[in-house]
Amino acid sequence: MTTPVRFGVVGLGEIYQLAHHLAFQRAAGLEAVVVCDLDQDVATRTAQSLGAEAGTDYRRLLDDERIQAVDLVLPHHLHYKIAREFLEAGKHVLIEKPMTVGAADARELVALAADKGLKFTVNENTRFVPAYQATLDAVTSGEVGDVTLVRTLISGNEFGRLGNPSLWKGRQDGSGGGTIIDAGAHSFYLLKWMFGEVASLRALSERLVDVSQVEDWSVVAGRMRSGALFSVESTFTSGGPWNERLEVHGTEGLIVVDQHQNPPAMIFRGKRDHAGSPLPGTTYEPGTWKYNSIAAGVESFARSIADDEPTAVSPEDGAYAVHVIELAYQSVASGSAVTA
Ligand SMILES: NC(=O)c1ccc[n+]([C@@H]2O[C@H](COP(=O)([O-])OP(=O)(O)OC[C@H]3O[C@@H](n4cnc5c(N)ncnc54)[C@H](O)[C@@H]3O)[C@@H](O)[C@H]2O)c1
Structure with missing residues (x-):
């Protein structure tokens, strides 16, 4: 031992x-x-x-x-x-x-x-979610063809913490931002881990929780160096439990991962495959997948x-996610597209 x-x-x-x-x-x-x-x-x-x-x-x-x-x-x-x-x-x-x-x-x-x-x-933790690992295996073995669009949605219920100005979460000097840095950290890492680097992006953000200083909704969209398009949406004002959704659209098929759906990871092979099939090795654990x-x-x-x-998560990829977060905030501030 x-x-x-x-x-x-x-x-x-x-x-x-x-x-x-x-x-x-x-x-x-x-x-x-x-x-x-x-x-x-x-x-x-x-x-x-x-x-x-x-x-x-x-x-x-x-x-x-x-x-x-x-x-x-x-x-x-x-x-x-x-x-x-x-x-x-x-x-x-x-x-x-x-x-x-x-x-x-x-x-x-x-x-x-x-x-x-x-x-x-x-x-x-995205690196250790079985549904994402199964997605990467399927994409790498060509099951959806060439990837054309990667779309993520992260939704969380942060009304309580963003509504309390004494907590770090809703303060710019505590969190450094809202959904773009906090939820985006997951999606930008996932994009890099699975699909490579971002070439250009454009970002939008809004705030619904008045007393908070940080954005609680954002969309960051653009193009990967591979040529695929991406869209990363995050909200902290969803009354539901935390959820993460990933769609990988390709020339031959589509993968949808959604932790609220059972089974959580489905592949649709071609235009007429309406029923789809579960990706192997993924189990429905809506309350615990994230913690595990x-x-x-x-x-x-x-x-x-x-x-x-x-380390399984390369430190360079962790740092790269922060780089993309910075680019997204530059785009919000300037209102224009940013080239990476
Ligand atoms: N991987 C994920 O899915 C995930 C989910 C939630 C949070 N997080 C991350 O985890 C981190 C913590 O988030 P959280 O929601 O647990 O926050 P939290 O506010 O609930 O916990 C932070 C803790 O740090 C303690 N603390 C603050 N300053 C300290 C100091 N100087 N010395 C010792 N303790 C100190 C606080 O007392 C508090 O207990 C953040 O980086 C957050 O983004 C990751």
């Missing part, structure tokens, strides 16, 4: 509790040594459930020699600063999306980790450290 990779965790809020915690509970190849949050009660409760130590000051983890790696699950404006401190301290770093708020910061962290021989990447994919991302990162293999 291999020795578990020893982690410190910083940030024990909503998505830690719903998703990352599963990985530390399962403890398959990893273990939480110290868990840290500004909120002492949350830290204590979480630590007790894992048999770990609790902390409120992440700086105490920097020179803790028991800790090999950190899982950072923090508000966006802290990503760059805290990831950098841990890389400087010689720890492997897994960070939640978006890698950073600015693309230059993301590139700097990727270079710093490479210089130091450390693993560093973003915990981009996030926990799988933590476990995969631990394996990449244990085996000294490249």
